[in-house]
Amino acid sequence: MVSDRAAGTARQPDDVVIDVAHLRKRYHDLVAVDDVSFTVAEGEILGIVGPNGAGKTTTVECLAGLRARDGGEIAVCGFDPARDRDELRLRVGMQLQAATLPDRLKVWEAVDLYGSYYGWPVDGEALLTEVGLHDLRGRRFGRLSGGEKQRLSLALALVGAPRVAILDELTTGLDPQARRDTWDLIEHIRAAGTTIVLVTHYMEEAERLCDRVAVIDRGRLVALDTPEGLVKLAGDAARMEFRPTAPVPDDVLAGLPGVRAVTRDRGRVVVTGTGDMAVTVIEALSARHVRPRELRVEHPTLDDAFLTLTGHPPGEPGGPS
Numbered sequence: 527m528v529s530d531r532a533a534g535t536a537r538q539p540d541d542v543v544i545d546v547a548h549l550r551k552r553y554h555d556l557v558a559v560d561d562v563s564f565t566v567a568e569g570e571i572l573g574i575v576g577p578n579g580a581g582k583t584t585t586v587e588c589l590a591g592l593r594a595r596d597g598g599e600i601a602v603c604g605f606d607p608a609r610d611r612d613e614l615r616l617r618v619g620m621q622l623q624a625a626t627l628p629d630r631l632k633v634w635e636a637v638d639l640y641g642s643y644y645g646w647p648v649d650g651e652a653l654l655t656e657v658g659l660h661d662l663r664g665r666r667f668g669r670l671s672g673g674e675k676q677r678l679s680l681a682l683a684l685v686g687a688p689r690v691a692i693l694d695e696l697t698t699g700l701d702p703q704a705r706r707d708t709w710d711l712i713e714h715i716r717a718a719g720t721t722i723v724l725v726t727h728y729m730e731e732a733e734r735l736c737d738r739v740a741v742i743d744r745g746r747l748v749a750l751d752t753p754e755g756l757v758k759l760a761g762d763a764a765r766m767e768f769r770p771t772a773p774v775p776d777d778v779l780a781g782l783p784g785v786r787a788v789t790r791d792r793g794r795v796v797v798t799g800t801g802d803m804a805v806t807v808i809e810a811l812s813a814r815h816v817r818p819r820e821l822r823v824e825h826p827t828l829d830d831a832f833l834t835l836t837g838h839p840p841g842e843p844g845g846p847s
């Protein structure tokens with residue numbers, strides 16, 4: 527679709543809010559983003575994942591008009607971020623990875639100040655309640671915790687009632703409960719109609735929140751699919767492990783549909799295979815009056831897909847070549 531547009535031949539469907547075609551960005555000799563193309567539909571949450579230094583932040587900064595690109599086309603709400611900065615600013619809220627404000631600025635003052643940049647800001651008090659900062663409205667920025675600063679940066683991204691919110695590592699450094707609270711908030715923002723681009727290092731977050739996930743590695747888009755679609759790329763092998771309550775010959779299990787291999791590991795039986803093989807194995811054991819103790823069944827996850835696609839486990843550095 528994007529390449530058609532780049533060639534100037536096709537009309538975009540009305541629900542495409544972000545259209546990136548062949549984006550390229552260099553920092554001197556380093557190609558940080560190399561021929562990246564994707565679209566984001568109205569109301570969608572698109573995740574961007576990739577190893578450290580892969581080009582994720584550079585990509586979203588180009589979308590938000592914070593960085594000039596060296597090549598390719600970008601349209602956000604029909605505007606070119608490099609040319610139509612004022613139009614972009616009114617429609618796109620960007621939460622920055624390491625937002626800093628003057629230490630003495632109070633929470634409500636920051637929201638008020640940012641709101642004053644827009645013609646139709648949202649109600650600041652309601653926004654502070656939504657992000658869970660209302661009780662801290664009089665606290666100075668310098669006295670906020672890391673998580674509170676993140677929530678304030680989210681409020682500032684949303685104060686202009688943007689059509690598109692770009693969130694760059696919003697939940698990095700938060701404790702698990704604060705992260706889950708932030709996920710609820712992001713779902714709430716999307717339910718209100720905002721299109722979201724979410725850069726994250728957490729595969730669980732991408733799996734839970736995103737309609738589609740773009741995997742960027744060394745500046746290039748290596749995959750773009752639903753979380754389920756990406757997981758399939760990692761293969762469909764499931765693995766189960768258990769301690770049988772009575773001996774079971776390997777060939778009883780090896781002959782079952784979907785089972786690929788049966789091995790032993792310190793008294794435990796390890797079965798790998800596809801599809802519903804776990805159910806089949808449990809039924810076969812039950813027919814022999816054997817129970818699988820300490821049963822564990824594992825399916826491929828987005829972490830496995832990330833590893834397959836980039837060669838790194840999530841959270842490890844990659845970077846441009």
Ligand SMILES: Nc1ncnc2c1ncn2[C@@H]1O[C@H](COP(=O)(O)OP(=O)(O)OP(=O)(O)O)[C@@H](O)[C@H]1O
Binds near residue numbers: 576577581845
């Ligand atoms: N202003 C800059 N000048 C020079 N090089 C830069 C600049 N900003 C980023 N880079 C380099 O460009 C590459 C891509 O950086 P970018 O921040 O876009 O990656 P990222 O995927 O967001 O990484 P991370 O997950 O660590 O935030 C990295 O090698 C980085 O060192």
